[in-house]
Amino acid sequence: ILNVEQSPQSLHVQEGDSTNFTCSFPSSNFYALHWYRWETAKSPEALFVMTLNGDEKKKGRISATLNTKEGYSYLYIKGSQPEDSATYLCAFWDGGATNKLIFGTGTLLAVQP
Amino acid sequence: DSGVTQTPKHLITATGQRVTLRCSPRSGDLSVYWYQQSLDQGLQFLIQYYNGEERAKGNILERFSAQQFPDLHSELNLSSLELGDSALYFCASSGPGLAGVEQYFGPGTRLTVT
Numbered sequence: 001i002l003n004v005e006q007s008p009q010s011l012h013v014q015e016g017d018s019t020n021f022t023c024s025f026p027s028s029n030f031y032a033l034h035w036y037r038w039e040t041a042k043s044p045e046a047l048f049v050m051t052l053n054g055d056e057k058k059k060g061r062i063s064a065t066l067n068t069k070e071g072y073s074y075l076y077i078k079g080s081q082p083e084d085s086a087t088y089l090c091a092f093w094d095g096g097a098t099n100k101l102i103f104g105t106g107t108l109l110a111v112q113p
Numbered sequence: 114d115s116g117v118t119q120t121p122k123h124l125i126t127a128t129g130q131r132v133t134l135r136c137s138p139r140s141g142d143l144s145v146y147w148y149q150q151s152l153d154q155g156l157q158f159l160i161q162y163y164n165g166e167e168r169a170k171g172n173i174l175e176r177f178s179a180q181q182f183p184d185l186h187s188e189l190n191l192s193s194l195e196l197g198d199s200a201l202y203f204c205a206s207s208g209p210g211l212a213g214v215e216q217y218f219g220p221g222t223r224l225t226v227t
Contacts, residue, residue, distance in 0.1 A: 031213070032213045034215065034216075036218075042220075043115065043203060043218035043219060043220050043221055044156070044203070044218045045115070045218070046215035046216065046217070049213055049214065049215050051213045089155070089156070091156075093213075099161075099168070099169040100158045100161065100169050100171050101146075101158060101216070102158070103155045103156040103157075103158075104155060105154075105155040106155065
């Protein structure tokens with residue numbers, strides 16, 4: 001069974017703090033790593049899709065890095081704002097027999113004003 | 114708004130019943146995915162269709178089935194419903210490619226089985 005682990009499970013920060021989360025995934029048969037942002041009462045929204053070792057992607061104050069050899073990705077948020085409060089999901093594309101996205105359980109971020 | 118639509122938004126039904134959830138993908142997307150989000154679990158992949166054909170299967174129960182029609186909309190059929198089937202069901206769609214393309218999620222259908 002392939003597992004995607006995310007840490008921490010939840011995080012409470014103050015407005016203006018910078019923060020980061022970790023996603024760990026199997027390092028073999030890597031195809032892609034996805035990051036999604038999921039606000040309460042909404043649906044998951046894609047942030048990044050990363051396919052190459054060493055990839056770094058950025059969207060505004062949010063950025064992500066990828067290390068496929070050791071099986072981890074970091075998501076960074078610089079200067080957190082209350083509107084960043086959401087659950088951040090990573091998902092590993094299992095390119096083996098199943099060809100599907102395997103989601104982690106997410107990191108719940110709460111930014112206090 | 115992702116461009117993916119799902120109906121109904123909410124569904125309440127009794128054990129043993131059968132329901133159909135509907136999904137329309139973003140314009141031009143050929144792939145449709147179905148996911149289940151239960152209270153105590155993360156997003157679980159159920160099944161994927163590509164241009165009308167089943168492409169990949171996850172942990173989908175035999176009581177569940179899906180199809181994608183020529184106009185590319187998809188339906189997820191859930192039968193002999195049990196209390197444990199209560200969950201949020203998401204549909205997502207994507208453009209060409211598999212692993213390296215982002216998926217666009219619909220608003221979900223919340224199913225409550227009583």
